[in-house]
Structure formats: C-alpha cells, structure tokens
Amino acid sequence: LFAGQSEFLKGVVSMDGVPPADRLEICFAGRSNVGKSSLINALTGRKALARASNTPGRTQEINYFTLGPLYLVDLPGYGYAEAPVAVVEKWQRLLKAYLAGRATLRRAFLLIDARHGIKKVDEEIMDLLDASAVTYQVVLTKADKPLQKDLDKVIEQVRGALSKHPAAYPELVLTSSEKGTGLATLRAIIAAMARG
Numbered sequence: 001l002f003a004g005q006s007e008f009l010k011g012v013v014s015m016d017g018v019p020p021a022d023r024l025e026i027c028f029a030g031r032s033n034v035g036k037s038s039l040i041n042a043l044t045g046r047k048a049l050a051r052a053s054n055t056p057g058r059t060q061e062i063n064y065f066t067l068g069p070l071y072l073v074d075l076p077g078y079g080y081a082e083a084p085v086a087v088v089e090k091w092q093r094l095l096k097a098y099l100a101g102r103a104t105l106r107r108a109f110l111l112i113d114a115r116h117g118i119k120k121v122d123e124e125i126m127d128l129l130d131a132s133a134v135t136y137q138v139v140l141t142k143a144d145k146p147l148q149k150d151l152d153k154v155i156e157q158v159r160g161a162l163s164k165h166p167a168a169y170p171e172l173v174l175t176s177s178e179k180g181t182g183l184a185t186l187r188a189i190i191a192a193m194a195r196g
C-alpha cells in the first residue's frame with residue numbers, strides 16, 4: 001500500500017494548524033501504549049514514521065502524515081492514568097473539534113489492546129465518535145500476546161460493545177505489528193478508502 005509514499009507533514013495542537021481539507025483522510029485513535037505508533041509504522045512500512053512515544057501523555061499533538069493520496073492522522077493517545085485533568089480536558093476539546101471539523105474524514109480506526117479489550121475510556125471515545133457520526137472500526141493490537149482462549153473472550157466482548165454503538169463498523173480487524181498479522185487486511189481497507 002502506497003509503499004514509500006508516506007511522509008510526516010506536521011503536528012498540530014489546535015484546529016488552526018490542520019492542513020487544508022484537500023484530501024480524504026483516516027485517523028488512528030487509542031489509549032496510550034496500545035501500539036498505535038508501531039501499527040502506523042508497520043502499515044506504512046517505515047521504521048520511525050510515527051515516533052513511538054514512550055512518554056505516555058506527552059504527545060498531545062495531532063500528527064498529520066500523507067499516505068499516498070490520503071492523509072493519515074495520528075491522534076494523541078488517551079487514557080494515561082496520571083494525566084492531569086487539564087490535559088485530559090484539552091485533549092477532549094481538541095478531539096471534539098477535530099471530529100466535528102473534518103468533513104474529509106472517512107474512517108477512524110480505534111485501536112484496542114487485544115489483551116485488555118474495551119475499557120471505560122474507550123467507551124467514552126466511542127460515544128464521542130457516535131455523536132460525531134464518524135464511522136469507526138476497531139483494530140485489535142498486539143494479537144500475538146494473549147492466549148487464544150483469552151483472545152476469543154476479548155473478541156466476544158468487543159463484538160458485544162460494537163453492536164451497541166451506531167457509528168461502529170461491525171467488523172473488527174485483528175493485528176500484530178510484531179508478527180505482521182492483519183496488516184494486509186488493514187491495508188486493503190485503507191486502499192478502499194482512497195478509492196473514494
């Protein structure tokens with residue numbers, strides 16, 4: 001998928017700085033440490049495209065990348081337990097502004113750790129996405145980690161949760177950046193977005 005066609009464009013802290021809405025875009029959201037940077041890097045085939053920020057809660061920027069004809073938008077990780085209330089509120093405002101203000105956003109990918117399933121903070125983001133009428137698709141990350149029986153339980157939990165959210169796409173994608181699992185599937189979904 002768009003091999004070699006991905007560049008970091010800019011990081012923005014408010015909607016003032018976002019690039020003109022001259023391309024369709026997709027975005028990636030997830031809790032801090034869910035494996036978002038690793039997945040973006042694996043998808044784009046670049047080693048350090050999304051800086052794997054291991055200082056949770058530090059990156060409060062929306063990072064814009066190009067991906068072939070699309071924009072790929074890396075939203076700041078959320079749910080860091082020690083994040084100060086002010087940071088959380090700022091993040092929520094930015095996310096709301098982003099979701100409400102981007103008509104070219106085709107789909108949000110909501111990353112969920114395959115070991116943990118959907119947590120309360122994820123539910124809150126899902127509610128926000130529902131309210132914004134942005135179609136979103138759950139991507140389970142680190143699928144190489146849990147035992148199969150635990151993974152089956154998480155998948156069941158996620159499917160149950162998705163059925164209660166009107167803007168959620170019913171099919172989830174199972175991935176492992178480490179093993180390469182599901183990357184072809186995700187690339188095909190993204191390529192379909194690029195076609196319109």
Ligand code: GDP
Pocket residue numbers: 030031032033034035036037038039052053054077141142143144145175176177178179
């Ligand atoms: P981010 O904070 O969401 O950007 O998460 P990172 O991509 O920085 O990953 C957080 C941690 O999870 C790192 O230690 C990664 O090496 C690890 N990780 C990410 N993806 C995978 C995966 O597919 N499998 C395994 N086993 N570990 C992963």
